[in-house]
Amino acid sequence: MCLNYHNIANSAWFPFITSLLGTIVGGLISLISTWIITSRTHKHNFEILEKRQDMEAEAIINALITELYSLKDIFEHEFMPKICNDEAYLNYEYPLGTDYFSIFNSNTSNIGKIKNNELRTCIINLYVTAKFFLDSLVTNNKALSDYEKYYEEVHSISYAETDPFAMPKDKENLDSAFKILKKSKEENLLPACKKLSELYECLDKITGK
Numbered sequence: 001m002c003l004n005y006h007n008i009a010n011s012a013w014f015p016f017i018t019s020l021l022g023t024i025v026g027g028l029i030s031l032i033s034t035w036i037i038t039s040r041t042h043k044h045n046f047e048i049l050e051k052r053q054d055m056e057a058e059a060i061i062n063a064l065i066t067e068l069y070s071l072k073d074i075f076e077h078e079f080m081p082k083i084c085n086d087e088a089y090l091n092y093e094y095p096l097g098t099d100y101f102s103i104f105n106s107n108t109s110n111i112g113k114i115k116n117n118e119l120r121t122c123i124i125n126l127y128v129t130a131k132f133f134l135d136s137l138v139t140n141n142k143a144l145s146d147y148e149k150y151y152e153e154v155h156s157i158s159y160a161e162t163d164p165f166a167m168p169k170d171k172e173n174l175d176s177a178f179k180i181l182k183k184s185k186e187e188n189l190l191p192a193c194k195k196l197s198e199l200y201e202c203l204d205k206i207t208g209k
Helices: 005-009 013-083 108-113 117-154 157-162 164-207
Strands: none
Touching: 013 108, 013 117, 013 164, 108 117, 117 164
């Protein structure tokens, strides 16, 4: 049986078929257009988000580096002369109530946004070493306080006269406190100072300062 296209064209079905095809084609065009617009919008939004994240990361980096170099000035002018010398121990008690790492502590969750692996590693190592250095100062403060206490007791004439039997024990305590102070400098403070200096040299190379 052969189809008579002329009859179909003149039949009542022709407008319906034409309308259906038009609807389908129009729908496909609309769908493709929507997909293209959505893709472009998504790409544009992604680029904006990426730029925003890069700007945030740059701001975080600048803030951290500013804090680190502020700490460097304190470290080089205040701590280094008193620690890196020929003295047997650090004969200075530092007040350490200040939060020296406020920017770092408030941005720990954002450190991963720093894309430069070398810079990120250097920054983290600097803060970890600096915190160890401050902890060592706290320990040294306590050791120095004990040493000064025992030193005063041992060298107090009135104390020796009133309680002469306590002297050997106090001298032993004084010697022990001195050893702790000496160890604090040799095994903690000096190595930490050396490590901080090396890390700041690394930071200088990365930042070009």
